[in-house]
Amino acid sequence: MEVNPVVLSGRLVRLEPLSLDHVPDLAEAGRDEAVWPLMPYGTITTVAQMAGFVREALAQPSDRPFAVIHRPDGRAIGSTRYLDIRPRHRGLEIGGTWYAPSHQRTGVNTECKYLLLRHAFEALGCIRVQLKTDQRNERSQRAIERLGAVREGVLRSHVIMPDGYRRASVMYSIIDEEWPGVRARLERFLARDA
16 A cells, blocks of 8 residues: 555545645635644644644655645645555554634535545555544534544543643544445535535
């Protein structure tokens, strides 16, 4: 399983390999502090902070970060990534996802997850894709469950947040046998939103 940079396109979004060219749009998308409290990166509301975020994401050898491009206006509105890529075990995680508040609770997240999951299972041959979120982030938990992911448990004191808080992470997964059902579910959501 070799996870190379790739562009994934849908109706609403295009996921393209993250680069420093995306920094101006991403800085605008992330300027609202409401995006960041439950994210493990700290608050990223300036161009300089966003450039640091992008550089750090690109420096992670086991990550493949994407800029989320909103196709109707051609601007980057957030970021997501494949991380914890485990070729030997044919698994990876989808995470590090954030969007500008104006694109939250829209079809953007559903389409992003659909594109990433479809590529993981159908092109990369994954047998497991995992997702996790801060235990305090009930909205994110509901969104992951809406995808059809199975809640596996809680990793206690899993991540030390920028403010020193010891975050518990709720872990979810989708395995290859479940993908056809999850795919059909997401395609129904996408058709309804179209």
